[in-house]
Amino acid sequence: MTIQEVGQPRKRKEDARLLTGRTQWTDNLSRPGLLHVMFLRSPMAHARITRVDVSGARELPGVVAAFSGQDFAAEQGSLPCGWAVSEDIVIPDHPPMAVSEVRYVGEAVACVVATDRYKAADALEAIEVDYEPLEPVLDMKAALRPDSPKVHEAGNKAYSTKINSGDIEAAFRDAPVVIDRTYIQQRLIPSAMEPRAVATDTDGDSYTVWSATQIPHVLRVMLAVITGIPEQKLRVIAPDVGGGFGSKLQVTAEEVLCLLLTRKLGRPVKWTESRSEGNMTVHHGRDQIQHIRLAADADGRIRGLQVDLLADMGAYLMLVTPGIPMLGAALFNAIYKMDAYEFGCTGVFTTKMPTDAYRGAGRPEATFAIERTMDELAAELNMDPMEIRRRNWIKHEEFPYTTISGLTYDSGNYEAATDKAMALFGYDKIRAEQADRRDRGDPVQLGIGISTYTEMCGLAPSRLLGEANYAVGGWEHGSVRMLPTGKVEVVTGSSPHGQGHVTAWSQIVADALGVPFEDVSVLHGDTAVSHKGMDTYGSRSLVVGGIAVLKACEKVKDKARGLAAHLLECSPDDVEFSGGAFKVRGTDSQKTIQELAYAAFTAHSLPDGVEARLDSDATFDPENYSFPHGTHLCAVDVDTETGMVKIRSYVAVDDVGKVVNPLIVEGQVHGGIAQGIAQALFEEAVYDAEGNLLTTTMADYLLPSAADLPEFTLDRTESPATSNPLGVKGVGEAGTIASTPAVVNAIVDALRPLGIHDVHMPCTPERVWRALEERAQEGVRQ
Amino acid sequence: MPRITVTVDGIKYEEDVEPRLLLVHLLRDRLGKTGTPVGCDTSNCGACTVMLDGKSVKSCSVLAVQADGCDVVTIEGLGANGSMHPMQRAFHEEHALQCGYCTPGMVMAAIDLLREDPEPSEETIRQGLEGNLCRCTGYCNIVRAVRRGAQEMGQAVSTP
Numbered sequence: 049m050t051i052q053e054v055g056q057p058r059k060r061k062e063d064a065r066l067l068t069g070r071t072q073w074t075d076n077l078s079r080p081g082l083l084h085v086m087f088l089r090s091p092m093a094h095a096r097i098t099r100v101d102v103s104g105a106r107e108l109p110g111v112v113a114a115f116s117g118q119d120f121a122a123e124q125g126s127l128p129c130g131w132a133v134s135e136d137i138v139i140p141d142h143p144p145m146a147v148s149e150v151r152y153v154g155e156a157v158a159c160v161v162a163t164d165r166y167k168a169a170d171a172l173e174a175i176e177v178d179y180e181p182l183e184p185v186l187d188m189k190a191a192l193r194p195d196s197p198k199v200h201e202a203g204n205k206a207y208s209t210k211i212n213s214g215d216i217e218a219a220f221r222d223a224p225v226v227i228d229r230t231y232i233q234q235r236l237i238p239s240a241m242e243p244r245a246v247a248t249d250t251d252g253d254s255y256t257v258w259s260a261t262q263i264p265h266v267l268r269v270m271l272a273v274i275t276g277i278p279e280q281k282l283r284v285i286a287p288d289v290g291g292g293f294g295s296k297l298q299v300t301a302e303e304v305l306c307l308l309l310t311r312k313l314g315r316p317v318k319w320t321e322s323r324s325e326g327n328m329t330v331h332h333g334r335d336q337i338q339h340i341r342l343a344a345d346a347d348g349r350i351r352g353l354q355v356d357l358l359a360d361m362g363a364y365l366m367l368v369t370p371g372i373p374m375l376g377a378a379l380f381n382a383i384y385k386m387d388a389y390e391f392g393c394t395g396v397f398t399t400k401m402p403t404d405a406y407r408g409a410g411r412p413e414a415t416f417a418i419e420r421t422m423d424e425l426a427a428e429l430n431m432d433p434m435e436i437r438r439r440n441w442i443k444h445e446e447f448p449y450t451t452i453s454g455l456t457y458d459s460g461n462y463e464a465a466t467d468k469a470m471a472l473f474g475y476d477k478i479r480a481e482q483a484d485r486r487d488r489g490d491p492v493q494l495g496i497g498i499s500t501y502t503e504m505c506g507l508a509p510s511r512l513l514g515e516a517n518y519a520v521g522g523w524e525h526g527s528v529r530m531l532p533t534g535k536v537e538v539v540t541g542s543s544p545h546g547q548g549h550v551t552a553w554s555q556i557v558a559d560a561l562g563v564p565f566e567d568v569s570v571l572h573g574d575t576a577v578s579h580k581g582m583d584t585y586g587s588r589s590l591v592v593g594g595i596a597v598l599k600a601c602e603k604v605k606d607k608a609r610g611l612a613a614h615l616l617e618c619s620p621d622d623v624e625f626s627g628g629a630f631k632v633r634g635t636d637s638q639k640t641i642q643e644l645a646y647a648a649f650t651a652h653s654l655p656d657g658v659e660a661r662l663d664s665d666a667t668f669d670p671e672n673y674s675f676p677h678g679t680h681l682c683a684v685d686v687d688t689e690t691g692m693v694k695i696r697s698y699v700a701v702d703d704v705g706k707v708v709n710p711l712i713v714e715g716q717v718h719g720g721i722a723q724g725i726a727q728a729l730f731e732e733a734v735y736d737a738e739g740n741l742l743t744t745t746m747a748d749y750l751l752p753s754a755a756d757l758p759e760f761t762l763d764r765t766e767s768p769a770t771s772n773p774l775g776v777k778g779v780g781e782a783g784t785i786a787s788t789p790a791v792v793n794a795i796v797d798a799l800r801p802l803g804i805h806d807v808h809m810p811c812t813p814e815r816v817w818r819a820l821e822e823r824a825q826e827g828v829r830q
Numbered sequence: 831m832p833r834i835t836v837t838v839d840g841i842k843y844e845e846d847v848e849p850r851l852l853l854v855h856l857l858r859d860r861l862g863k864t865g866t867p868v869g870c871d872t873s874n875c876g877a878c879t880v881m882l883d884g885k886s887v888k889s890c891s892v893l894a895v896q897a898d899g900c901d902v903v904t905i906e907g908l909g910a911n912g913s914m915h916p917m918q919r920a921f922h923e924e925h926a927l928q929c930g931y932c933t934p935g936m937v938m939a940a941i942d943l944l945r946e947d948p949e950p951s952e953e954t955i956r957q958g959l960e961g962n963l964c965r966c967t968g969y970c971n972i973v974r975a976v977r978r979g980a981q982e983m984g985q986a987v988s989t990p
Contacts, residue, residue, distance in 0.1 A: 059922055066930025067918040067937070069865015069906040076864035164859070166848065241869050241877060241931040241965050290867070290931030291965050323870035546929030546966050711925045715967060719928065722968030746874035746963065754956040754969040783968075 053555035053565050054774070057711040060551045065288075072287040074245035074260045075320040082247075083112055085306060085319040086168040088158040088175050089328065090150035093186070093399040093739025094199070095179035097148055097157060104174035105160050110167035113313060114175065116158045117147035120308060125274040127364070128299055130519035131371035137207040137395075140200040142364040144301035144308075150179070151199055151363035152401050153740050154328030156301055161309060161317060184739035188337060188358045188396040199363060199397035206361045206395035207370055211377055213452050214388030219352025223343035227424045232808050233413045235335040235360065235733040237749055238406045240545075242290020243326050246306045249316035254281035259303055261286050262296040263583040264543055266520065268575050270299045275307055286573040289545035293723070294405030295330045296545065297585045298367050324744040332733055333406020335360035336373060338417045340380075348429050348436045352388035353452075355380045355417070361395045362402035368409075369402050370395050371518065375410030375504075375586075378453035382418045383462055383502050383677060384440040389452040399739050405585060407723055408781045411503045412788055419499045419789035420796075420806075427800060433793070434466065434475070437500050448770070455504060457675045459767040460703060462500060468763055469679040469701040478683055478697075486801055494696075495684045495798025499790035502677035505778035506591030506771070510669050522669065524588070525580040526597035528557065528604050529663030532649035534642025536563055538570045538600075539665075541581020542593030547780065548712045549589060553597050555708055556774070560601035561641055562628025580667070587676075587778030590708065595772045596668040603664035611647060611662070612639045614655040674769045674777035678702035680721070682790040686798040691817030693729060693795055699761045700786065705769040705777035713779050714762055720783020721760055726752050727784075728791035730810050750810075803827070834898035838863060839907025847894045854878045854889035856897075857904060865906040866934055869963070876962030879935035879942075880904045886942035888935075888961075905934035908941075916986055917941050920979035921972075928966035936962045940976045941983075948984055950976070 065071060102114035117124075120143075127142040145156045158175050162168035183197035190196055191204040198204060220226065247258040255277055261267055264286040272279040289296065302319050309317045321329070341354040359373040373393045381389050408415075422440075426433035442449045444461040451457065470476075475496070482494045507513075510521035525541035538557055542549055554568040571577050582592075605625060612630035613620040616637055623630045631638040639647075644662060647653065651660035683696040700717060707713050730750040734742045743749035768775025788809070795811050796804060803823045807816055831846040838861055845860060857863040857880070866889060869877030873891040880889045881903040889902075908915040917937050920926070927933040936959065943950060943958040950958065955976045956969070964972060 060925065062930070063922045063927060064914075066927055066933055067905075067914060067921055068909060069863075069904065069934055071865065071867070071930065073864070073867055073931070075868070076858070078859075078862075165855075166850065239965055241875065241929065241963065242867065243869065289929070291929040293965070320868075323872065323875075548928070715925050715928055715971060718968035718970045719966045720968075723965070745872040746870045747872050751963050751965065753960045753963055754973065755960040757956075757969055759952070759970055759973070760968065 053558040054708050056555065056709065058551055058555055058565065058709055060548050061554060062548060062550050073242060073290060074247055074258045074287055077247045077258055077318060079249060079316045081315055083161045083163060083315050083317045084165045084168045085309060085317050086160050086165065086172055087156040088172050088177065089325065090146065090153055090155045090157050092150055092179050092181060093153050093184035094182040095150050096182060097146060097150060097177065098180050099178040100158055101176040102158055104176065105171040108171045108174060110163040111160060111171045112163065113161040114158065114171060117143065117145040120145050120305065121147050123308060124304060127301060127304065128270050128367060129365040129369060131368050132517050133370045133374050134207040134209045137370060138202045139365050144304040151399050154401060159305065161313065184399045186398055186400065186735060186739055188360055188398065191396050191398055199399055204397045206365060206397055208394045209374065209392065211391040213454065214352065216352050216354060216388040216390040219388040220343045223351055224346040225344040225425065225428055227342045227421055227428060229340050229421060229424060231338045231340065231417050231420060233334040233336040233338060233416065234809050236333040236406055236727060236731050237327050237733050237743065238293045238295035238330060238333055239751055240291035240293055240295055243321045243323055244300065244302065244330060245320040246303050247316065247318040248306045248310040250310050250314060252314065254283065255307060255310065256283045256285065257303065257307055258285045258287055260289050260296060262289065262292040262543055262545055262585055264573055264575055265541060265581040265583050267299055267303065271303065271307060274304055283576045286543050292545045293407040294333065294409055294585060297405045298331055323746060327744045327749060328741050329401060331366055331404035332362065332401050333403060334413060335403050336413050338413065340417050340421050342421050342425060344425055348425065348431055348439050350384055350386040350440050352386055353381055355391045357393040359393055359395050360400065360403055361397055362400045363397065364402050366402045366404050369404045372403065372405060372410045376414030378455050379411055379414040379504065380418050381452050382415065383442055383500060385442060386452050400735055407784045409586065411781065412724065412785045415501045415785045416789045419501065420793060423793045423796065424805065433498050441500065456672060457502065458672060458770040460502065460675060460677050461765060461767050462677060464765045465677065465701045465703050466500060466679040468765060469681050469699050472761055472763060473681040473697065473699040475681065491687065491689050493686050493688055493798040495686055495794040497682040497684065497790040497792065497794025497797060499680040499786045499793065501786040502675050503781060503785050504673040505587035505676055506670055506674040507586030507588045508673060509671055520582065522582065522592065523667045524582050524593040524596045525665065525667045526593060526600045527663065527665030528597065528600040530604065530641065530645035530648065532646055534645050536561060536568045538568060538597055539578050540570060540572045540593050540597055541578055541583065542589040543573045543581065543583045544589065545584065547589060548709065552590060552708045552712060553594060556594055556598055557601055560598055561605065563641060587780040590776050591674050591772060591778045592668055592670055594776065595774060596666050598773065599666035599668055600664050603666060604662060607662055607664065608641055608644045610655065610658065611644050615639055615647060615653065670771050672771040674705065674771060676702065676704045676777040676779065676782045678782060678786060680786040680790040682794045684791065684794040684798060686795055686816060688802065688820055691813035691820065693811055693816060695758045695791065697761065698758055700783065701763045701765060702782050703765045703767050704779040704782060706766065706775035707764065708776065716779045717762055717783045718760055720781060721787040722752060722757055724784040724787030725757065725791055728788045728809055728811060730756065732810050832895050834895055836897045836900055836902060838902045839904055849893065849895055851894040852890055853892040853894050853897050856894040857889060863904050863906060866904045867931055869931065874963065876939055877932050877935040879938040879962065881938060886938050905937060916982035917979035920975040920982060924971045924975035924978055926967060926971040926975035932962060932964040936964060936972060940979060943976065944980050944983060949980060
């Protein structure tokens with residue numbers, strides 16, 4: 049009897065290498081004659097470049113070459129933006145190395161190529177650049193005024209969009225309750241632990257690029273288009289990649305420039321960023337001003353929701369920059385029913401690092417806004433915040449449900465997840481304690497935060513992406529080959545960077561083909577090995593890529609069935625498959641899949657017209673997104689004298705559909721929650737009034753350590769997705785999407801009796817303390 | 831250029847180094863010990879943690895010349911005879927790593943933590959690992975792994 053692998057908490061195949069230092073990070077790469085690249089970066093947020101002199105650098109020992117933007121001008125093209133979200137969008141030219149104007153601190157203006165990294169660093173000092181300062185543009189609202197200095201000639205508005213559904217005017221007309229709030233989604237730095245690194249080499253004819261990227265396949269296409277190197281002569285390898293969180297879903301200046309350097313010099317080159325360089329120049333996340341208006345009846349039923357966003361694009365539109373707010377556009381209404389919905393977004397250029405995908409990408413922003421607003425509605429009506437949600441959410445018997453924003457949620461059970469979470473959390477008991485501490489005037493107040501989130505995952509149906517004007521499709525590719533010895537080699541177009549694809553895909557294949565888990569190997573991340581793929585982002589790997597592999601297995605099995613019938617001298621219809629063997633129904637006569645693999649290899653006795661191989665491939669393109677959901681509950685102690693917030697307990701009950709590997713799912717949820725808490729309490733990219741990034745190091749940009757975070761209590765409910773045969777929904781982003789509003793709701797809940805109805809993120813002790821002080825001063829004035 | 835003698839994972843090296851060369855670059859770029867990665871440039875992240883004469887140091891904050899005459903153990907030299915150190919095994923068992931970039935430093939720091947407190951509480955582990963950042967795991971499973979590693983190391987010591 050074979051154990052079903054899918055659903056087992058299998059320990060990861062990936063671990064041994066990573067635990068013993070046998071890793072292949074891009075920066076590990078060494079090749080004969082390898083040269084090291086370093087970039088000189090703009091210290092000005094906005095300036096005209098009037099002179100660049102690299103001659104001093106060229107004379108230094110160990111320096112092979114030094115170039116300015118002018119030296120690349122004829123061949124560097126423009127970094128791509130793959131998502132023209134509106135008719136009015138302005139996509140400015142984005143040279144990988146600035147030629148005449150810099151638009152953010154950190155933009156590359158020159159580079160040095162030397163025999164080691166220390167010599168390259170020395171040589172940067174010898175480059176002279178003259179700048180003529182221009183006015184920085186740092187505030188989105190000011191940027192849209194007619195008298196604002198311009199980031200680009202066409203102005204500071206990148207685009208504007210509007211979505212309408214239902215009669216929004218009617219919803220707000222005579223509404224008994226209107227909640228009107230503005231929330232700030234602060235700018236974040238993704239901070240994958242592995243800094244970006246790129247290496248390039250050529251044999252004189254074709255080129256190889258190693259990059260710490262999430263998207264080797266997309267990158268290959270883009271680099272071919274930008275550089276004119278024929279696609280078939282360009283190989284992109286994502287070796288071990290140390291985390292991404294969206295930050296490595298990009299076509300970067302450094303990837304293009306390293307490739308051009310190898311083309312110019314005919315030599316292998318490598319560039320690895322320092323963390324301070326990375327904080328300035330890895331694309332940032334979030335950065336929106338969200339104006340939310342919600343109309344409701346006196347009993348709390350939502351009538352309509354109006355969303356108006358300002359989204360900071362930064363200085364340029366990178367790969368998916370303008371699309372990030374649009375990924376949230378259909379999710380502000382979340383799990384709630386309503387009569388009307390209006391969404392508007394204006395993308396704004398500023399002289400800061402461009403923003404782009406960061407874990408959740410648009411969906412955490414939307415979820416934060418609605419979940420904060422639901423708490424405000426509850427407070428306005430003096431209702432329990434869970435009760436207000438219950439009154440408005442889609443009931444489990446109503447699935448599939450088409451929301452006001454037009455998404456069709458295929459499955460879910462908000463009641464079940466919430467009931468489980470409330471029981472684990474001890475909701476009523478903590479509320480009782482809260483009441484007691486309020487009555488006593490305890491200086492440490494207790495707050496309870498709720499987040500009943502959903503999200504759209506498994507990006508995405510190609511047809512919908514096309515309608516949204518996204519440059520590429522959302523399918524994924526997988527191939528499966530039985531080797532002569534009966535082992536299995538799987539190739540996936542997904543490109544993992546910590547998620548555990550090798551383990552999870554092995555489980556799927558083991559079940560599908562009836563082979564041992566240990567007999568499956570999974571290859572990925574190299575365009576010469578994995579010739580087709582759409583890569584890893586948007587919680588899409590399992591939901592799309594895993595299913596492609598499953599489909600390829602089904603095709604292999606079909607082939608094997610025919611071969612088995614031929615060898616067993618019966619009709620394919622009389623052959624049944626179980627436990628890795630094809631059996632003639634009602635007899636002991638059988639062929640194992642391993643025997644069939646060998647038979648296909650020797651090809652001594654194949655049916656006429658059958659090829660000598662037992663392999664296949666498949667692409668999968670989902671018909672719908674998947675919609676994980678869940679209920680997260682957070683209890684915080686807030687010291688009203690110091691502003692210190694301490695998370696006392698955190699319960700998360702997530703419904704990610706069927707689970708392939710609960711260990712991996714748990715890990716994803718843990719890490720996701722931590723990143724969402726980090727936005728709520730710790731992290732913010734801060735620019736000063738001149739446009740200098742102040743948070744360039746990990747000493748200034750506060751990533752939470754083990755000492756800053758609590759243990760999380762997790763559980764699951766399971767409503768299988770109906771859009772794929774495994775019933776899986778994806779889990780990469782759920783925790784991050786859910787946890788930020790849970791934490792801030794808890795803080796506001798603790799302080800509401802003191803007159804506070806919002807604290808801007810990150811809710812540092814200083815911010816909380818100031819909010820309390822301001823409120824106290826207002827009280828004195830009154 | 832100063833000449834230093836340093837033992838790394840049991841092998842003795844004599845190297846001429848620039849005084850400014852960081853220990854981590856000596857390990858990675860000169861000796862090919864790429865198991866120890868670099869995660870930042872301000873000694874905040876701890877990814878580059880190695881043992882220097884038995885105590886954990888962030889090798890991005892130590893000059894190679896300071897390691898002259900010292901014994902360095904990296905993640906690559908931790909296991910014996912091809913098997914993993916109990917702490918490495920515990921990280922595997924508890925799924926305490928995802929991308930694995932912080933893992934070498936995290937494992938070294940965890941072992942160092944146990945030198946002072948062989949049976950640490952959750953609180954002690956969390957405080958003790960404050961200098962090592964992980965972006966993937968949310969630390970829950972790292973804390974569990976360190977506990978498990980501590981138990982197994984304790985048993986390994988008490989077994990004759």
